[in-house]
Amino acid sequence: MQAIEISQYGAPEVLRLAERPDPVAGAGEVLIRVAASGINRPDVLQRTGNYPVPPGASDLPGLELAGEIVGGDAPAMAAAGFKLGDHVCALVAGGSYAQLCVAPVGQCLPVPKGMSDVEAATLPETFFTVWSNVFDRGRLKAGETFMVQGGTSGIGVTAIQMAKAMGATVIATAGSDDKCKACLDLGADHAINYKTQDFAEEAKKLTGGKGVDVILDMVAGDYVAREISCLAEDGRLVIIAVQGGTKSDFNAGRAAAPPDDHRFHVAAPAGGVQGRHRRVAQGQGVAADRGGQDQAGHPQPLPGRGRSEGARAHGNQPAHRQDRAHR
Numbered sequence: 645m646q647a648i649e650i651s652q653y654g655a656p657e658v659l660r661l662a663e664r665p666d667p668v669a670g671a672g673e674v675l676i677r678v679a680a681s682g683i684n685r686p687d688v689l690q691r692t693g694n695y696p697v698p699p700g701a702s703d704l705p706g707l708e709l710a711g712e713i714v715g716g717d718a719p720a721m722a723a724a725g726f727k728l729g730d731h732v733c734a735l736v737a738g739g740s741y742a743q744l745c746v747a748p749v750g751q752c753l754p755v756p757k758g759m760s761d762v763e764a765a766t767l768p769e770t771f772f773t774v775w776s777n778v779f780d781r782g783r784l785k786a787g788e789t790f791m792v793q794g795g796t797s798g799i800g801v802t803a804i805q806m807a808k809a810m811g812a813t814v815i816a817t818a819g820s821d822d823k824c825k826a827c828l829d830l831g832a833d834h835a836i837n838y839k840t841q842d843f844a845e846e847a848k849k850l851t852g853g854k855g856v857d858v859i860l861d862m863v864a865g866d867y868v869a870r871e872i873s874c875l876a877e878d879g880r881l882v883i884i885a886v887q888g889g890t891k892s893d894f895n896a897g898r899a900a901a902p903p904d905d906h907r908f909h910v911a912a913p914a915g916g917v918q919g920r921h922r923r924v925a926q927g928q929g930v931a932a933d934r935g936g937q938d939q940a941g942h943p944q945p946l947p948g949r950g951r952s953e954g955a956r957a958h959g960n961q962p963a964h965r966q967d968r969a970h971r
Contacts, residue, residue: 647704647742653693656967659741664704667739667746674716674749676732679761681740682708683969684769684798685885690738691970698737706740709733709747710755710765720749731755735768770802773884778803778860779810782882786811788857789876791847793817793867795827795835799884803860804830812858815850817843844870855879865889868910881910 647664669675687705689695697703710733713726721727726749733755734747755764778784784807792803795816807814808831815834816827824835836846847856855876861867865888871881872894961969 645743647739648706649704649741650691653691656691656970658691659705659967659970664742666744667702667742669716669746671717672720672749673746674713674721674726674732674734674752676709676711676734676745676747676752677714678709678740678743678745679711679731680709680765681706681742681745682765682767682769684708687741688970701737702739702745704739704741706736706738706742706745708735708765708768709740709745710761710767711745714744717749724749724752726752726754731761731764733761733764733767735772766798770798771806773799774803774806774860777882777884778807778858782858782860782880784810784812784858784880787813789813789815789851789854790858790860791815791817791843791856791874792860793838793843793863795830795832796823797862799860799862800827801830804832808832815847815856842870844874847874851876858882860884863888865892868892869894872910883910 645664645666647662648659649662649664651658651660667675684707686695686707690697690705711731713721713728713730713732715728726732731754732747732752734745734752736745736747736751739745751768753768755761756767778790784790790803790807790812792800792807792814794800795804795818800816800818804814804816804827813834814832815836816824816830816832817836817838818824818827819837819839821837824837827835834846834850836843851874855874856879857876858880859871859875859882861871861881861883862885864883864886867888868881868883869892875881
């Protein structure tokens with residue numbers, strides 16, 4: 645098969661088209677003919693030597709894909725409701741930048757009705773991540789207020805849509821007025837330009853001083869203290885990346901409110917190999933939940949949206965020009 649491999653660590657030009665042996669599906673796995681592969685920040689980090697490949701995983705980049713099942717463990721497929729010829733999207737530990745890719749059956753979902761494979765390939769990494777962190781760990785409920793940092797990132801685009809679909813009031817931050825408008829167009833109730841406004845103060849104003857119930861943060865660093873300052877009573881701060889640094893100073897005294905209940909909760913990310921293993925575990929859990937299903941148990945697009953907004957917003961490139969997609 646043809647695949648995109650990392651010839652050496654460095655700039656996008658180190659990605660090259662190569663010939664590799666066809667992968668073979670093992671127990672509990674399917675073999676997928678890849679129609680499209682999603683591109684995510686971990687792929688860029690792997691290309692630069694900063695995202696370790698777990699033992700036993702493919703050294704090829706790519707954590708999500710969509711395509712047609714062309715082989716695999718027949719009993720496992722049958723138990724999950726799949727068969728040869730089905731189109732699925734999947735989360736993998738690596739290897740989706742290729743014509744063929746093996747994926748665990750438990751990390752596959754049917755391509756939602758009305759979506760192309762290209763659109764469906766943008767779903768697993770961001771949707772699994774958002775579901776696991778915002779709804780499982782963050783326990784966001786209908787009627788609560790949710791804030792996501794970086795509303796026009798892949799995670800942000802997904803988080804806005806999912807939180808809104810689940811009945812939350814959504815606040816998104818972004819770095820320009822145009823990006824703020826894009827957040828509002830995606831469904832956010834409010835958008836804050838963090839370069840011209842203090843997002844913590846604005847969040848408190850928007851909630852009438854109550855504060856935000858759940859914050860999804862990919863920055864960390866000096867954002868943490870400000871995020872804690874605008875959390876509601878029993879608010880939850882979920883940190884999934886540390887792009888702004890690993891250290892933060894904040895008033896730990898705010899962690900408890902009289903008499904005995906906790907003021908807020910912080911959930912931090914796992915990094916390196918552990919982080920990649922966690923992504924895989926998230927995928928298995930979300931695929932098992934299969935929220936948003938039709939009567940046949942197939943996941944459906946969010947209400948009012950017949951396609952993935954991530955695919956539209958961030959575009960796509962042919963396989964031989966993956967270097968463009970990494971710029």
